[in-house]
Amino acid sequence: MRGKSLIPFILGLALLLPLLGPGPYHLSLLNSALVITLLTLSWDLLGGVAGQVSLGQALFLGLGAYGFSLLSTYLPPAGAALATAVVGTAFAAFFGLFASRLEGIFFALFTLCSAEVFHEATMNIPFILKGVEVGGEGGVPCLGGAGILSLRGLVVEYYSLLLFTASVGWFLLRTLRHPVGLKLRGIAENELLARATGLPVERLKFGAFVASGVLGVVAGIFSALHSGRATPSDFSLELSFQAATLSALGGRGTVTGPALTAVAVSYLFGALDVPPQVRLSLYAILLPAILLDLPRKALGLLRGSRTPLSSRQ
């Protein structure tokens, strides 16, 4: 309850933030942090609420970023975003058809390999945009993102991201209490038991996969808008790992925990100018500590926090 009552306060603060004059640099950092938060929420729906461990969540962010960057060359930004969402949903449905039949480590391997295929392909296969060859490590420029260099553009982007992230968070919190959410949590707790009780496990997993994919695609559109390009690193294993770790740090399947952790940690790392290698190493070091429940064991903290989803066997 204490955490819940904090949400309106945090949202109110977030709404007022641009008025406090944080400057373009910090606003840009916040926008980056909100993109990571969206990706983390998309992971949390699939990996936390539905309990399906995805190691390739960046697949959707990459699809969104590349789809939007490529399409914005030919379409106006709104049309490109809509078309990307449709194409991204189709991709998510295609992969979901196979992934929803898998369990445990096989699901994880499937998602990991899917994202890696796209990572390697975008790294090595060029695109031809209006007769010009683009792609490779430098990625594809996003024409729709050219306006986000100004403070005004950053503020608009910030409020768009905040509105979308808050809406997604609210929707996921509602889902947790909805019968569908309860069924997904049942699958997460014990898939075999859920199957035995007659739940349409594969259909529910498919739904969670596609919904999570769509959120990831939207995160990708924002990412391309924000950075002005889509690069192979949008598909990277490191990004998928980051989303899973942030969700674990915040409390897998709790929605608010992962969201707040993602925005705070991502912003802090950016503000402190922590190099990406150090960030990843810190995540990799922190993760086992969280998995082994060391903070609670060492400090006796977090007592009474929601643990069933994180201590799932």
Place this chain on the structure above:
Amino acid sequence: MNILAQSLAGGFFLGISYAVLSAGLALTVNVVEIINLSHGAFYLMGAYLAYSASSFPGLSLLFLAASAAGPALLGLFIARTLVNPLRKDHFSIAVGTLGLAILFEQAADLLWGDRALSVHPGAPLGEILGVKIYPWHAGEILLSGAVFILFFLLPRTKLGLAMRVLAEDEEMAESVGINTNAVRATAFSLSCALASVAGFVSAPGLVLTPTAGRMPLIFALVIVILAGTRRLLPVAALSLGLGMVTFGLALATSAYVEYILLLTAVLVVVSVRRGGLFTLKIERDY
């Protein structure tokens, strides 16, 4: 003809090192019942140690011993602290071992930099059927022989027997007084040492970058899923065959095509056979 023979030999020696790597992964899957996503990182660790050893030609054997002992000890530590307590939680094991792989990659980036490195193969020892044989080729033959002897003798020891009982039935193993945690930790440690030594010996045939351990991991996963985890011979045969095919593909096209095809192979195999092929025992069937 000479180029063809040299290419076939290249694939053959790549296959040998991947056979040792896959044998290690199979041991983990069979006894510990987890898939260690940092297995490729141990392979890379051995390869980077070989790169460092090339600066000290007189100390190669010492570095080789270190490439076995270091990862074995590290593996033992990881097994005791992370794998054993969390092995039944898919999320923790998948993300935890992936985290270790990423940590190793970042450490490699810090220690050796992100540019591609290679290890000088040394002077050729001779030529057989038009194929130049280098010291590392001989090392691979010796290593594969040693691994076969190890896997032949292991089931005849008390530890090997305990591993077999544990792989068959955990409860039964505990009921007859086997320290299952210690056996699992030993198997995990041995698997890490095998991966690292395979990387050390085959280093002159590799291009070393911090993320170069990913492809060997995917290769080993394909082998373990296709050949099963209980018999060494199918693992070795498939590794050699697939090693030659992928090496040929990489020569004919590009290394990334080889990697994409391997990834696609995992996707197809995992999709077609939900629970994996043959004896990859992760989930119970009943």
